Amino acid sequence: MSTASPRLRKALLGSFAIIGATAFTLVGCSGGGGGGTSAPESFEFLKNSENTTTQPVLDALASGACATQNEALPLEFSSMPQAELDSQIQLLASQGGLPPVFSAGGNPAEGAKLADADVLVDFDSALTDLGVRDKIAPGAVSTIEKLYGGGFNFLPFQYNIEGIWYNTQIFEENGWEVPETWDELLTIADEAKAAGLTPLSASGEQGWPITRLLSTYIFRTLGPDAMQKVADGEAKLTDPEYVEAAAAIADLGAKGYFGDNVTSLDIDGSYNLFLTGQSPMIYMGSWILGNINSEDNQVGAENMSFFPFPAVEGGAGSIDQYPSNVGLPATFSKAAYSDDVSSWLGCIAENYGNEALEQGQITGFVTDVDADLPEISQKVADTIAESTDSVLWFEALFPAKASQISSTSAALLVTGQLTPEQFMTTVQDAIDNP
């Protein structure tokens, strides 16, 4: 402004300088956890929208076994898409505005960050104080501790094991036996392809159904601590044994075992291929029981069963190491942990397992009733009870960036757009430079 007086210009310049300096100091002083402990007015549960299994059980508890707790502090739900959940929870945590209960830890590294920032309730001491510590299944607790940096800060509202779900009718018609080795699985897949089926249903759009195959193959060949070694830096994904595993999975894609257009197949499409009989096999976790036992299952739940991911001959792992997880768990905010909330926690620990079982769900809470489960669900429940060692999954111990890159690049691996070396290098780079 050539017409402005020098005084005005100096004043403007001065104020801008002050603003700039303030900005720097603001940035420097901000950060760290937020304060504020006010007792919550409702038992608010912020969950991920994709979770449809926890709400019905809690609603049943609120009108049944936990009615007194619900009177004191009414149950309320709010939801958020899973993809935005982690960043939103971090934001709330930094403002001190976390709700009493919320879903978190979809990416275990991010969940561990919340635990480190000391905003979560320590369930080990909280449940012991309430006298209900033994109501959580030890297997679930050990999975949680493996995932979230050693502490028991998340609750196993779901407890899932993973393996291959198969169509018993199609297997019988073709004379296939349940495969116990990788080579037997490949033979079946080959014959299924020749018969015009999509041998293995997997969602390339989601990515993780493919990387699950990769990690379980790695655990079978290199032993159950193979991914922990990568997380600790003792091994790299670019080591030849790991690349060989990626090559084995890429090979499945090259032979067409995932069908055409696997890259764009979304999770519902993938489920449908299995539930309508176009695919004889699908690798999935036991949350698929909900779909199998529903009316959408055109094949019929009685024509479906489950076998563990086969062993690889000469590998260091064994077939009874089941990949297991606790889904996207929920946790309690330390700042909002009032007496009413604590009372709710005790009631949930005692009754959630039973109520969920009656609704056909298998959780990490101990049950003491015998429910009439469908045969396939009973088989899963028995397998969980008998399993001695569990393994995690590919992205379990990765930081957020590596997890993102791994799931978005998985489909490229099986369609040949990335070579196994390139895929492993990209993911390893993201692990090294988060």
Next chain:
Amino acid sequence: MKAVLGDRKAIILLLTPALLVYTLIMLAPVLWSLGLTFFTGNPLMGFEFNGIDNFTRLFSDAAVWDAFWFTVRYAVLVTLLQVVLGYGLALLYNFVLRKSSVVVRTLVFFPVVLPTVAVSLLYQKVFQSAPEDGLVNELLVNVGLGSVDWLGAGGTAFVVIVIMDVWRSVGFYGILIFSGLLDIPDEVIESSRLDGASGFRLIRHIIIPMSLPILFASIIFSINGTIKVFDSVFALTGGGPGSSTTPLTLYMYRTAFQYSDYGYGSTIALLLTMMCLVVTLFIFRSSRRDVTA
């Protein structure tokens, strides 16, 4: 009136509320973000000063430069198509359709008012290939060619994104440039027609030079919008298979909010700002040259 607006103190008094709001809402966050480029961290874990580490990382990060070139390719191609096709539409409205252009104008403008996410979902279905073929693949199969997994590879996904964004916005540019063409006096067109100019020569020698201001305005609009593309790409491919359709804005968003590094995210934002600044200055410089010529 002149007494009020002539008095400097009155001006400052009247401007201060708006200036205050503008400073707080627009300038302060920009400066804050600028400050963040020298830090690393996020609100939960706190911020740590790390000097120019973010900048050295920026220059060696392959992902940033992939995203940068994707943004450049997208911006150039979509701007070109938007302005050229918009110009063609405007000529159509002005010279061919004239009075009856109202209906066509409205229909072509309609996609502009649709929400970008809705359009992205629409195109996902139209170009679908799994579990069943969408419209485009059905067409290809019926003609005898095979179906294509459009959103399955970076190259074809880019084609879909460009088609989608051009379809959605070409109506706007048509109307914008049409308003500029209306300003051309009819006598000039008449007299040049009498002199024997017609069709392409008329367009090239008379109409384009006279509509240059509006053309520059639409190019600026278009480039600014396309460099900052986010929602349509995010809703259609989420960054594409791998990161092959990730523009700079999406990479910046991911870095800051998903990978929890606000510092590095701010550095990428600075890169984006510099890019927009350079492009805008370049266009202003060339437009100024024209006006004084």
